[in-house]
Amino acid sequence: MPVLVEQDPSLVDSLVRAMPIGSHAVSATERALAWLDQHPDEYVVALGPSVDLGSALATAEELRIKRPTVSVILVREDFDTDVLTKAMHAGIRDVVVAGSDEKSLTHAVERAHQLYQALRGPGGARQLGRVVTVFSPKGGVGKTTSSVNLALALTDRGARKVCLVDLDLAFGDVAITMQLFPTHSIEQAVGSEDSVDLAMLEGLLTRHEDSLTILAAPAHPDVRERVTPLLISRILRALRDGFDYVVVDTSPSFDDATLTALDETDECVIVATLDVPTLKNVKVALETMDMLSIARGHRHLLLNRADEQVGISVEKVESILGMPVSAQVATAVDIAAATNAGTPIVVHKPGHPASLAFTHLAASVTGQPVGVPSSATHESEPPRSRGLFRRSRS
């Protein structure tokens, strides 16, 4: 996830725009270094004009040895040959001028990505997968529909391995939505908190297609009581080892299972619809997530049933919720029909506007432009240092 270090908000806006979708800004180099500690797959750090030259050079020197696959790009208001020489000695890979030509930063980030891929090589070490939780405080808004289609879009036609976990433990319907009939579910993991690993979980997964598998919800609602937060957290961590993305469908409340998933999540998709009660509840949910520092800066707002006639505009939603809409899906009979036929719309009609919206959402989640292999977000602090349940686990 490309990261920019810059304090000036107006510069942050223009520079982040020149970086891939999902790139994010932090205010100090220490934060960028903390981010890098938690994101071994990061490939670039841009140091904006507010970072003084001395600390930019020191940061680059440190990364040159510690993280040679991370490129440092220096962004200056202007520079001379003395700066260039020092930058070169410190291992800075590119120096660009802020404001002159946005493309120069875009190109520098692209070059950094190419270098990263070349350094890692085709057999580069496997990175831990990312957890993507699909959440809404309201029922029936399209969480399961979105989880299923997002998971399929994230497979990128087989290029990525994705596991979809049904954490609507009482009434999960991921399996039925995909017309799968699981022989095992999370139920068979109950009591295995101390022995959960990928090999064990593989026996509980149901394959949808080569690159997508699901971990189904229990067949009976009462099993929910026996699925502990510790078990959920260990399952999600184990799945990271084997999958590029672990998509989690949730129930419409902040129950223990949802909170645990949110606590483990790298990216959160919040599903809203264009009605006042839902928007009110989503607003409260976002405030709660702020309080708990959940996925701050890694949230993607999906507007489902985003139909123009209802009297609330997208701009209004964005201003009420204080965040941009990442993707919009209109009400479409094709979506429900595809679901009923057991072939989600993304597979059934890849060119359908709803499928394109889910593909766009997947691009927002991965930080990759559509069709380009993986990474990026909008952020102000590293996301995985929080924890409501984390304290009592691991």
Ligand SMILES: Nc1ncnc2c1ncn2[C@@H]1O[C@H](COP(=O)(O)OP(=O)(O)OP(=O)(O)O)[C@@H](O)[C@H]1O
């Ligand atoms: N954009 C859409 N257009 C038409 N139908 C839709 C759309 N989104 C969802 N649906 C339909 O609405 C119903 C509810 O959707 P879904 O099950 O995904 O919601 P949910 O948020 O998971 O519900 P729950 O809270 O009960 O888990 C389903 O029948 C689904 O096919």
Ligand SMILES: [Mg+2]
């Ligand atoms: Mg559901």
